[in-house]
Each structure stands twice: as C-alpha cells, then as structure tokens.
Amino acid sequence: MTSNDQNSAAPAPPRLDVEQSVRDRYSEGAVSRVAALCCPVDYDPKYLKILPDEVLERDYGCGDPSRYVREGDTVLDLGSGGGKICFIASQIVGAAGRVIGVDMNPDMLDLARRNAPLVAERVGYANVEFHRGRIQDLQLALDAVDARLSGHPIRTADDLAAHASWERDLRATLPMIADNSVDVVVSNCVLNLVDDTAKPLLIREIFRVLKVGGRIAISDIVSDEVAPQALRDDPVLWSGCISGAFQEMELLTMLEQAGFYGVAWDKWEALPWQVVNGIEFRSVTVTAMKGKQGACWEGNHAVIFAGPWKQVEDDDGHILRRGERVAVCEKTFHILTTGPYRDQVIGIEPRVPVAGEDRRPFDCTRTVARHPRETKGLEYQVTSEALACCVPGEGCP
Secondary structure, eight states, X not given: OOHHHHHHSOOOOOOOOXXXXXXXXHXXXXXXXXXXXXOOOOOOGGGTTTSOHHHHHTOOOSSOGGGGOOTTOEEEEETOTTSHHHHHHHHHHOTTOEEEEEESOHHHHHHHHHHHHHHHHHHTSOOEEEEEOBTTBTTOOHHHHHHHHHHSOXXXXXXXXXXXXXXXXXXHHSOSXXXXXXXXXXXXXXXXXXXXXXXXXXXHHHHHHEEEEEEEEEEEEEESSOOOHHHHTOHHHHHTTSTTOEEHHHHHHHHHHHTOEEXXXXXXXXXXXXXXXXXXXXXXXXXXXXXXXXXXXXXXXXXXXXXXXXXXXXXXXXXXXXXXXXXXXXXXXXXXXXXXXXXXXEEEOOSSOOOGGGOOBOOTTSOOBOOHHHHHOTTOOOOOOOOOOOOTTSSOO
C-alpha cells in the first residue's frame, strides 16, 4: 500500500455511545409513553391500585420480578425507571422492608421521586429510596458526584486527579450500595442496556451487594444467537432492548462464573418478542442465589437425589446419582435442602450432630457415597417395633 492509499483510507466509524443513546431514548419515555420500549406484562392488580397513572403509563419492562420479593426483604431494583417495580415491592416487603431503586436517567428518576411521597401516603409508610447511578458501578453515587462538581469544577489536570482521588475515597467510605447488604436484586429489561464491555462488571456488582443467601430475579431480553456487529452499532436497537441482549448461554455462564448457584430460567417465553434478521429475541426471567462460598466442614451429612434423572451435577461439581446417599459438607447440605434444589433432594442429617470443635475439613472436590453408619453412628444398635401402617379412610394423612 502506498502512502497516498494510506492517507485516503476511510476513517473507522466512531464507536457507538451506548449510554447516551439509552439516556436519550428513556428521557423521551419519561415524558410520554414509547410503546417500542416494552413487552406486555401482567402484574398483580392489587398492587397497581395505588400507583399514580403516570407511573403506570411510563413503565418499560418485559417481566414481573416483583413476584420474587418477600415480606421484610431489602430489595435493590436495577434500572428502576419510573419506580413501578419499586412501588410494587414496597407493598410486598411491608413497613419492615426496604426498597432501593438505582437509575442513571435524571428524567426517569424525577418521575419516580416526585411520586414516592404519594405512594408512601397511600400505603402508610415510606420505605423506598431512589439513587442516581450506573447499575454496573453500584459503589459510585452520581448525585454525590454532581454535588461535588458544582463546587469543585474540573478545569485542570490537577483538578481531575483530585476528583479521581475523591471518588476513590467515596467508594471506600460511603458506597452507594454496600457489600452484602441486599436480600434480593431485581431488574426489569435493563441489563441489556449496558455496554457489552461493562456486562461482566455488572454481574460482579450484583454479586457483591447481595447478602450470603441472597438471590436475584432478573427479567430481560435474550437472543438465541449472538447479534452481529451491524445490529450492535444501531443506537435505536440498543435502546430498544435488542442490540445489547445477552445471548442465552452467555447470561447463564456469566452468572455461574461470578459465583452464583442454582442458576435457572424461571420463565422462558416460547414466542419471541421480536425477530431481527432471523435472530429471535425473547423475554426470560433468570433466578440464582449467592452462598456457596466458604469453608467446608464434615458433619456426617448425606443427601439423596430423588430423580427422575439418572444423575445430576450441582454447581460445585458434586455428581448426585439417583437414590445414592452422597456425602456432603454441612454448607452443601444446607444449600441442597433449602435452596432451589430442595424439591429434588432428600436430606439426611446425622443422628448425633458433630460438635464444632470436633468438625474437620471436608474435601468438596470429590463425590463419594456416604455409608449409613456414618450418619447413624457406629454404635447405633437400636431395635424398634414396626410402625403402624396407614389404613385408607382411618386417618391417613
């Protein structure tokens, strides 16, 4: 190639500013309803009665993650928009619960904040708060950044360095959402609006803020194939929940790699929401839990996989064969008998609990059968009478 050829080469197109395109589209959606930004969703009507009309009209989602919320929960809604899911969750968690909404769009936040006092008056308590921030960076409160910049504008390189130092201190001392502080993270058709390069950080941030035993319920749009670059460079398709959609397996794998367990499709719409160039985009809700991290201790616990599959593998690599007593640590026993697996697993606790000082480390990298005597105790020599059988019609449960 000659120098003239090099000079005449077309410049590379500018990289799409995903955040700006999303902000512009949703600012429009905060003022008037934009039908292309949502899928039809059926919410429990009893929670909608007290919501202001403008909140109901300017809701953009593809599922109802609020149905995974429980009384007393601390709830974090990522991309809370006009506040609809937050206001529904407020009623479910009750006065003892807490609901936190995070959104980066000032117009959507204004819609939510001006309606929060009205909703609080109608339910009889105020348990909802809204923060401006990026959902892939839940440490940095943008309201605090704006407040500081109003008094400390950045004009020089030294100003920039001082501001960066202030941000680091703010993250460390007063994060917007603290570590291990949330019972359940919900989101409604928002994760797909985050730039692809920031999605791994987004998943790690969700994991960080959850308590041990915490859970997620994420309603979003996923694709059956990886979207080509031409779609990913379209700002309208980005803000319309198409270009940034996770590929199905990409989302599940990313959650697993972050440390979640029990990752599952709780809802998977058979009918695609949209089809673009033969690629199907559909609404799903994925659930998962945090809590498999930590030490493994021997407590003589066992579990039996009840079936119907011949065998299954959990998120820690334990192979559970149908009907076999498998040795597990105390932590894994709790996970498999109280979490999403509980309907498929039979838990067998030791007849005599192992005292804390007598426990020894358990090797969770292997799967071994548990002899019944390990759970019952080597000295167990009881002989009992036969239990009375249940006679139909005479008090059978």
